[in-house]
Amino acid sequence: MAEFSHTELLVGAVARMLEGLRHVAVGASSPIQGAAALLARALSGGRMRVSVLGSRTNNFFTDGGRELFDCAAQGRIDAFFLGGGQIDGQGNINLVGIGPYPKLDVRWPGSFGSAYLYFLVPRVILFREEHSVRTLVPKVDFISAPGTSAANIYRPGGPYALLTGKALFLFDRALRRFRLESVHPFSSVEDVAANTGFEYDRAPDIGPTPGPPAEWLALLRGRVRDEIAETYPQFAATALSAP
Amino acid sequence: MDAPFLSLEDLVAEIPDGIMLAVPPDYSGVAMAATRALIRRGVKNLHLLAVPTSGIQAELLIGAGAVSTLEAAAVTMGELGPAPRFTALVKSGAFALKDSTCPAIHAALQAAEKGLPFMPLRGLIGSDILAFRPDWRVAENPFGDNDPVVLLPALRPDIALFHAPLADRAGNVWIGRRRELMVMAHAARRTLVTVEEIHDDDLLADERMASGTIPSLYIGAVAEAPRGAWPIGLEGRYEADGEHLALYVRAARTEDGFRRYLAEHVLVERRAA
Structure with a gap:
């Protein structure tokens, strides 16, 4: 088996969830997600479109800031990535802060487009590298975007998975709960349980999160590294090189 | 009627206290030279509308005490981390914050653009x-x-303020693909623009430029400001000055540090690096 870094494992895990999609969009401050989308595009043989916010060469929008959102509302975006300072077991995400709103104890930048894209993009992958009881909480302090909605709310989109630095969960929209699917190397089922603040289900066959195959690693350390360097030069230089 | 050309100081003198001022995100065209001039003129009580997010521009205006209401989907220094003055002052209640989401700001401006309620x-x-x-x-x-x-x-800003690569002598302003600036200009009662340079030919006469051009109908006044987005970048022209932005973030961690930054880089006019 090929040797790979922790970052390469995460990139590979995200890329695996993008296989077969037509259009993947990547938001701000998302180097791992951006690299994963560009890897998935490289593996798709040119069938996948990728829009990376902040990129000049990997961003084809020409109608201003609204186009991404209009595009999503029409069903033209298959996957997007969101995060959050807090994520809870119902898939609610909080990008606003900790404490009672509006006089919060800790203030974060704000909700960006989450309160909209979470409803409209079919496959929203939540990514939060810090896996702790501080980030994965029983209930978020502020709902930037809810994980699920009542049956009469127009909602073709929602959470698909939650990837952290320790594990991969899939979200079951009918049960409104996460299910632990796999655990990354150097973590364990017990470690995940001790560091997750919300209740979740367990897949019958929780295994190790598979690493990227050699062919993926070669792309990641070559073509994809060059492509992502335009938007995230630091990340490309430090995180995507052979160990 | 052509849009008048003004000096930077005369342009910001057109921005009264207490108005709703719409500004673009860092990836678009941020009028930073004008923002520093606006702070020097001592602007107060702005309702600052970020379309839909802001960075150091909102930081400077908030820190300088020029903002009474902020409407934004996010304020962030991007890869440099949290926006220090925003983060500190929002908790003190120094200004009212209307938390929004990006498409809501775009859509509410589109309502104003169409004259819809x-x-x-x-x-x-x-x-x-x-x-x-x-x-x-x-x-x-x-x-x-x-x-x-x-x-x-509908969000109908009193004034939209941004920075663009080119204006021709009639005050037509070229924005290229940054069409959120077009929506802002359509939606706002008045639009004030700083530009990198004056273009001698008529932008509307060239089919390749016309579709990326805001006609002077929507433009209140223009000022020439080379490197007017600094320390933010301008697509196709120059990159953001990461070193300076990092210097800002370090300085603005404390109120004193922010005051020193303001004294050194904003209150004293100096040429962009």
Whole structure:
């Protein structure tokens, strides 16, 4: 088996969830997600479109800031990535802060487009590298975007998975709960349980999160590294090189 | 009628206290030279509308005490981390914050662009953003069956302020693909623009330039400001000055540090590095 870094494992895990999609969009401050989308595009043989916010060469929008959102509302975006300072077991995400709103104890930048894209993009992958009881909480302090909605709310989109630095969960929209699917190397089922603040289900066959195959690693350390360097030069230089 | 050309100081003198001022995100064209001039003129009580996010521009205006209301989907210094003055002062209640989401700001400006009272928008229902926005409503889709949808009142800024690569002598302004600037200019009562350079030919006479050009009909006044987005970048012209932005973030961690930054880089006019 090929040797790979922790970052390469995460990139590979995200890329695996993008296989077969037509259009993947990547938001701000998302180097791992951006690299994963560009890897998935490289593996798709040119069938996948990728829009990376902040990129000049990997961003084809020409109608201003609204186009991404209009595009999503029409069903033209298959996957997007969101995060959050807090994520809870119902898939609610909080990008606003900790404490009672509006006089919060800790203030974060704000909700960006989450309160909209979470409803409209079919496959929203939540990514939060810090896996702790501080980030994965029983209930978020502020709902930037809810994980699920009542049956009469127009909602073709929602959470698909939650990837952290320790594990991969899939979200079951009918049960409104996460299910632990796999655990990354150097973590364990017990470690995940001790560091997750919300209740979740367990897949019958929780295994190790598979690493990227050699062919993926070669792309990641070559073509994809060059492509992502335009938007995230630091990340490309430090995180995507052979160990 | 052509839009008048003014000096930077005369341009910002056109921005009264207490107005709703719309500004673009860091990836678009931020009028930073004008923002520093605006702070030097001592502007107060702005309702600052970030379309839809802001960075160091909102930071400087908030820190300088020029903002009474901020409406934004986010304020961030990007890869440099949290926006220090925003983060510190929002907790003190120094200004009122209307937390929003990017498409809501775009859509509400589109309502103003069309002269409509409101715009419907998907999403939002069940979020605390909506719960804390008494100015927004949920209504039934009149064409649907049990289909609630959010209604956003039109956002009509008093003034839109941004920086663009080119203006011609008639005051037509070229923005290229940065079309959120077009929406802002359509929606605002008045638009003030700084530009990198003056273009001698008529921008509307060239078919390749015309579709990326805001006609002077929408432009109140223009000022020439080379490197006017610094320390933010301008697409196709120059990169953001990462070193300076990092220097800002370090300085603005404390109120004293911010005051020193303001004294050194804003209150004293100096040429962009």
